[in-house]
Amino acid sequence: MTSQDDLFHPVIELPEPTRRARYDRLVGLDETKLRLRKEAALLADPRRLQSWAAEHHGGHIAALTLFEDRAPLFVFAGDVGSGKSALAESFGCELADWLDLPVYLYRLKLATRGSGLVGEMTSLIGDAFTHMHTVGKRASGPGGARSVQILVVDEADALTQSREAQQMHHEDRAGVDAFLAGIDSLAGARLPVVVVLCTNRVGAIDPAVMRRAAATFTFARPDDEQRHSVLTQALDGLSIRPETVRKVVELTGPTEDRPGYTFSDITQRLVPAAVFRAFPDRPVTDEDLVALAEELKPTPVFAEER
Amino acid sequence: MTSQDDLFHPVIELPEPTRRARYDRLVGLDETKLRLRKEAALLADPRRLQSWAAEHHGGHIAALTLFEDRAPLFVFAGDVGSGKSALAESFGCELADWLDLPVYLYRLKLATRGSGLVGEMTSLIGDAFTHMHTVGKRASGPGGARSVQILVVDEADALTQSREAQQMHHEDRAGVDAFLAGIDSLAGARLPVVVVLCTNRVGAIDPAVMRRAAATFTFARPDDEQRHSVLTQALDGLSIRPETVRKVVELTGPTEDRPGYTFSDITQRLVPAAVFRAFPDRPVTDEDLVALAEELKPTPVFAEER
Amino acid sequence: MTSQDDLFHPVIELPEPTRRARYDRLVGLDETKLRLRKEAALLADPRRLQSWAAEHHGGHIAALTLFEDRAPLFVFAGDVGSGKSALAESFGCELADWLDLPVYLYRLKLATRGSGLVGEMTSLIGDAFTHMHTVGKRASGPGGARSVQILVVDEADALTQSREAQQMHHEDRAGVDAFLAGIDSLAGARLPVVVVLCTNRVGAIDPAVMRRAAATFTFARPDDEQRHSVLTQALDGLSIRPETVRKVVELTGPTEDRPGYTFSDITQRLVPAAVFRAFPDRPVTDEDLVALAEELKPTPVFAEER
Amino acid sequence: MTSQDDLFHPVIELPEPTRRARYDRLVGLDETKLRLRKEAALLADPRRLQSWAAEHHGGHIAALTLFEDRAPLFVFAGDVGSGKSALAESFGCELADWLDLPVYLYRLKLATRGSGLVGEMTSLIGDAFTHMHTVGKRASGPGGARSVQILVVDEADALTQSREAQQMHHEDRAGVDAFLAGIDSLAGARLPVVVVLCTNRVGAIDPAVMRRAAATFTFARPDDEQRHSVLTQALDGLSIRPETVRKVVELTGPTEDRPGYTFSDITQRLVPAAVFRAFPDRPVTDEDLVALAEELKPTPVFAEER
């Protein structure tokens, strides 16, 4: 049995200020945020569903039994920079508040993808799920969960890519199978464990994995409104005029021959570049922003090849 | 010799309530269910066939000898979500009742597909079949079988894919061969052992495997009638109007540019999503279902590449 | 040196009732059967050829020396289900009677195709031929052979596939070479050892192997006459009308868009399916057979890719 | 844990005369040089940014928090001979003067790309980043950095090439992932560590790596002005006439069917070849240069294949 340190990055207890800040910065994803909260809430305390059925449908409903077969698996699909990884690692902050329970964030380590021997990937993934099962069980109690566990698998396509691709190695295929077995072991176990796969190549995820997903959320680059909101937030304090912000929103949108800016194109490149233009001799001006927005190219779209 | 734990997932004694429920939910597969029962019954007690021949054909018939050369192998082929795995793991429930015998469900473990060394796959598959042979023998008695064993090989294509594919590794080919040898060792042994291969890539199964199959059952996504039946069952208690159910049956059927819903699209996605829409503040409404059926996309078809 | 158990499946002494029954069921292959008997007879006792030459050609003929350079190698080529493996494993039954000698059937084990290390395949094949050489020598005596050995290599293409295919691994190529060396070691050794390669991909067998074959027999799916004969035999006792049998012969033949039934399609699928239709409540009827023959699809042809 | 010697070439303390000379020879890259200096300055002492904000924007600005999420990663992309590696290894010279701090140049060793076992690459890259983290921490103090560390990864495409390329080995993919993890561990750590990737195949760098880059600088072959400047410098002392230099600038520029000379085509081939023509019997003449500039072909462009 591999130790927890070999399987996961250091576990993080949520809420935690940095991640909460990121969560707050992810504007325009309210529907996804709501659904995640509800899903996790039911895993944390399945009795909530029964109470709801009793209250609103007058007792037992058949749908309740369906919940016993569902896998606590969510797929976050979308282009690089669309915020999917940021949300996966931060939605537990709000969840913790809502449930008034600690939420533990587990991030699958690279080593879990095998560190040498063929066949290792299979057993490491197996160990990772066994671990989640164990901690999930320990966190369960007669009065509902005592904590919620979130397992995030970033760049998940490397792990679970489709067996359709003929050139996949036997070993990779075994990794997909191990993942399927791990998810199946959680399905119906009703433990407070949520698994989130992030991928920018959703078409490469094995259909058998996709079929098990309780829900798939698709993330896109921020639209005008989202970019406006992010920009306003990021430029706070620089005394940039509203019409300049609107101009930049426009300049950073998609055009015929290139995509729009990603969240990180705005927060990690455009605004810092404006700062560097001015630093250390003068303040950032409206012209700096417009000039840079005209000059900087957005991160290219990750082309899915099949 | 590898231990049983390395070869199979924990063995499950059937009947068992969860699987029986799944079996019952698989509507519209009556012919397949009947045939499986008969096949297994004869393997459990070959004397039944002789009695039948005596009764209905007045004694010995040549066909009886043909049964001695048949392999107890069934191929369940079909798209993801068509219910083939669910049936493979649950038909033993009814069989147990019908024969009044315990039925043991063996599921081939991933590790059997090799865990590192080239060549291991061959010997693990060999061990798995040797194991089934042994337990089958132990379960046989002068008065017929004392139990029936079902070996399910899910995602079987990974194990037995066609040698036609030139890029297959030597090792994979050896796996196919080991499987053929295992099946041949059961053929004619007249042991109460049934082997079921599930695959969503039947075209990728080696012809030599297909030829040995006593029967191949093809599973499809549920048709209108099946969807209606599943929906009715799943919505029980929610007070949904019959015309709404009919509307949803229609919306979830195949259209020109996408396939119809799978069984699990209905039970694990559509109905739970409706619940989440309503939960925790209000009851599920007819509108929830219609809106979601219009919104949710069915699981994509697994494209067979050759 | 690898032990016999690692190289071959349990050796079977022929004649043996099950295999004799299969041999008898292989109708329409009389020419092939005759040739095999003669070839084996000469290997068993080369003096027969000299006697014949003396009797019919008045003494020594140059052709006698040619026999000293021939390899005792036969290639059985044909589609799945054409009876080639069945014949390979059963023709020794008749041979044993004809020669009044025991015939031992050796079947090359899967493990001989290597069980892990690159390079093992080469040495295992070498060991297998060394073994055949030894037992062949032991079975030879001044008065002719004391027994005949038949070595069957089923699915031989995996072992001896053409070096033309550029993507073949070096290791596979070495396997071909080891096989060539083994055959060459038997050629001219005049031991009572016959080697039979069965393959459904004759085009994939290395030309250097093909060139060494004393004869290549091509097997086809049964023609009308053969299907009639097999059906009549298999339906014996079921009181099926002759015109029904003729109808079924017609239905199971090849059509424009699919091939005809294989031997096993008839004996392992069509007739058993008819039995299952009737069992346990009623006798098999003529309609059962006709309906099933219209419904069941024959095993697809194994497409050779090159 | 791997030792520093296994991970990096001998660490070089900058400024150092040879590298400073190279830095000075890289004419026409002033904008890039300025930006690098500013970026490194802020990593060395983050308080400078706060002072600037206070002075020019009257206090706290939101942008300051964005700097906490940026990765100290720069991508130098460009054709062979465009000066990118030379700049990466020499810009620390000027930085050291500007900051009045020692700058340490770390160059990732080849061995870090794995020396045998699959999986090693992952752990070696991990170790390299852990090492940079440690030295970065040691160099940090309450009053700002005590030194700056520059990690140069030359030929970075081998390490971080895009997962889009389907034929990439699992192992290479794991290398990309390890690199991403390493960069993420530095992002926000605010240590005086700068990572520079040099590549002539920027299109082959994984988008997830590109997205993390604080800035990407594109290098081109020298233009007329740059070639003139380099030539003048290199020919100093040979008494070549200005119009000859201008003629050579023209001859070494790009034409329709070939690219222009690289920096090294001029300094390592053209001028030395002129010397060899003359040596040992006579001085270099204007004709030597013109003749050679007409004769020598520039280094071909590295064609990116995807």
Add this chain to the structure above:
Amino acid sequence: MTSQDDLFHPVIELPEPTRRARYDRLVGLDETKLRLRKEAALLADPRRLQSWAAEHHGGHIAALTLFEDRAPLFVFAGDVGSGKSALAESFGCELADWLDLPVYLYRLKLATRGSGLVGEMTSLIGDAFTHMHTVGKRASGPGGARSVQILVVDEADALTQSREAQQMHHEDRAGVDAFLAGIDSLAGARLPVVVVLCTNRVGAIDPAVMRRAAATFTFARPDDEQRHSVLTQALDGLSIRPETVRKVVELTGPTEDRPGYTFSDITQRLVPAAVFRAFPDRPVTDEDLVALAEELKPTPVFAEER
């Protein structure tokens, strides 16, 4: 250092009756036979060349020095069954008579192509050439060679295939290189060692190997005259009429849609098949031969893929 038994099949001292018979049966190859005899004679005693030069050219000629740089390497190229391997293994018989010296036939063993570890092939080939060097030296004396060594590499393409083929493994390439080094070590060493490469894929032999060949002989399937000669020899004693033989010569020649018979098609298939037709009841008739010549298909040509 590997032992001789690991490198070569048992060494055969020539002349030896079976091989001499084969040599005699190879009709129509007189020019090749003559050249081989002369080449080997000079290697056995280089003084012969000087005597000849003295006698016919009046003393020293520059060409003599060229012989010191030649590699004793001959390539036998041709289709399967064209007699190239037979000649390679038998021309030493006549050579032994002509030189009145023993000739030793070495045949490179399969194992020399590596038996597991990558890199082994290189060292085994190296050992094989070192061995030939040693025995060649031992066989050399002041009065000329005391014996001649012939090293035959059959199916040489597997060993020395062209580095042009991009998919060749590094290991195979190293094998080519080791072979080149081995040949170079013999070139100019003036030892009584002759190396013969047989291949049916001459286009796949590395150009660097081809360039070192002292001569390349191309073998074809037998023409009319050769077939007539072989047939007459093989049918001796069967009282076949001359016009029947001529008819069979015609029938076994190439036609538009198939090649002609190989030597072995005639001696190992056609004539034995005729014997089997008659045996044991009657003599072979002219009709047997004609019928079989019409029926039997020649060995297919080995298609070179590049």
Add this chain to the structure above:
Amino acid sequence: MTSQDDLFHPVIELPEPTRRARYDRLVGLDETKLRLRKEAALLADPRRLQSWAAEHHGGHIAALTLFEDRAPLFVFAGDVGSGKSALAESFGCELADWLDLPVYLYRLKLATRGSGLVGEMTSLIGDAFTHMHTVGKRASGPGGARSVQILVVDEADALTQSREAQQMHHEDRAGVDAFLAGIDSLAGARLPVVVVLCTNRVGAIDPAVMRRAAATFTFARPDDEQRHSVLTQALDGLSIRPETVRKVVELTGPTEDRPGYTFSDITQRLVPAAVFRAFPDRPVTDEDLVALAEELKPTPVFAEER
């Protein structure tokens, strides 16, 4: 650290008669020969350059500093048989005379390309360069070099092929990188070490290697004049008429559908074949040469595939 014997073939001290003879036979390469002599002379004693600058340019020139950055690497590119390897291994003969210093010829051994384990290639190449560095240092003295070292890497493409080729193994790529590192370690070290890469696939050499080359020399098959010179030399003593030689020069030149003869086609095939025609019974005649020149095909051109 690997021993010298594992890295290089036996080191040869030049001048040495056989190689000098080859050098002399390489007619028409005077320009290349001159340049090589000058380059090596400067490496042997860098003070010569300063003296020259002082004498002809009146003191220090900037170009002198450029020489400190150059790699002592030469690429010999050309078709098989164009004399590139012969020159690489023999130009040290003349150099030794010119410098009046011993010249040591190091030839990289095959084993250096790795003998089994992935990763070994990298370290062996590293060791080889470390070795050259050490001997170069030992040979350096205050008064200039005490000897010159030439390292020849034949068939260099196998070692340094372009990373552009996507199918290159990671291991091969590491070999390229190790080579680059080795060359960089010599650049500027001003040791009396010259590295020569020979390749017939110059397009396959990595651009980063090509860029480091101080010069690339392209070798072609001999032109009319060169063939005439070689032939005259090789036929000396055979009393061949001048017009016959001219006729043969013409016949051995390139035509529309085949290339011309290589150096070795003339010296190792044409002339020896003429000798064999005559030997042992008669002198070589003019007709022998003309007939053979019409008959023999030149070595095919090595086709570069990319």
